[in-house]
Amino acid sequence: QVELVESGGGLVQTGGSLRLSCAASGHTFSNRGMGWFRQAPGKEREFIATINYDSERTGYADSVKGRFTISRDNTKSMVYLQMNNLKPEDTALYYCAASLWHFASLQSDHYDHWGQGTQVTVSS
Numbered sequence: 001q002v003e004l005v006e007s008g009g010g011l012v013q014t015g016g017s018l019r020l021s022c023a024a025s026g027h028t029f030s031n032r033g034m035g036w037f038r039q040a041p042g043k044e045r046e047f048i049a050t051i052n053y054d055s056e057r058t059g060y061a062d063s064v065k066g067r068f069t070i071s072r073d074n075t076k077s078m079v080y081l082q083m084n085n086l087k088p089e090d091t092a093l094y095y096c097a098a099s100l101w102h103f104a105s106l107q108s109d110h111y112d113h114w115g116q117g118t119q120v121t122v123s124s
Contacts, residue, residue: 001026001028001113002024002025002026002028002029002032002098002113003024003025003026003113004022004023004024004096004097004098004113004114004115005022005023005115005116006020006021006022006094006095006096006115006116006117006118007020007021007022007023007118008020008021008118009094009118009119009120009121010119010120010121011121011122011123012086012120012121012122012123013122013123014086014087014088014122014123014124015085015086016086016122017082017083017084017085017086018083018086018120019080019081019082019083020036020080020081020083020094020096020118020120021078021079021080022034022036022078022079022080022081022096022115023077023078024077024078024079024096024098025077028098029074029077029098030053030074030077031053031102032053032098032099032100032101032102033050033051033052033053033098033099033101033102033103033104033105033110034050034051034070034072034079034096034097034098034099034104035047035048035049035050035051035096035097035099035104035105035106035111036048036049036050036070036079036081036094036095036096036097037094037095037097037108038090038092038093038094038095038120039092039093039095039117040091040092040093043092045095045108046061047061047106047107047108048060048061048064048068048081048094049061049064049068049069049070049081050070050099050104050105050106051070051071051072051079051104052102052103052104053074053102053103054074054102055071055072057103057104058070058104059104059106061106063089064083064090067083067084067085067086068081068082068083068084069081069082069084070082079096081094083120086120086122087122088122088123088124089122090120090122091120091121091122092119092120093117093118093119093120094117094118094119094120095114095115095116095117096114096115097111097113097114097115098111098112098113098114099111099112100112
């Protein structure tokens with residue numbers, strides 16, 4: 001069992017930066033791939049970034065590649081999403097999720113634990 005709590009969201013201007021954090025509890029965290037997803041009002045949840053259990057592999061959606069960076073610290077049971085050069089279209093509720101397996105994945109149905117989300121709003 002893994003419980004996830006996101007933090008770090010807020011209101012930022014276009015071009016600004018935010019760092020999201022995800023605190024995980026549960027003894028299986030270090031064995032799981034992790035991911036970030038987001039959902040904007042009226043839209044489906046979309047994949048943003050993923051990292052495998054040992055940080056050797058990461059993956060990003062094309063819309064955030066080069067601007068967002070996912071990382072993890074297994075000693076602290078934390079996952080991070082550094083977001084730079086934010087745009088109004090990045091406005092959404094951002095979720096942290098734990099994968100069923102070791103590896104990173106773009107597919108939401110590969111994740112079985114989800115946080116409650118943290119709101120990111122980018123003003124133009």
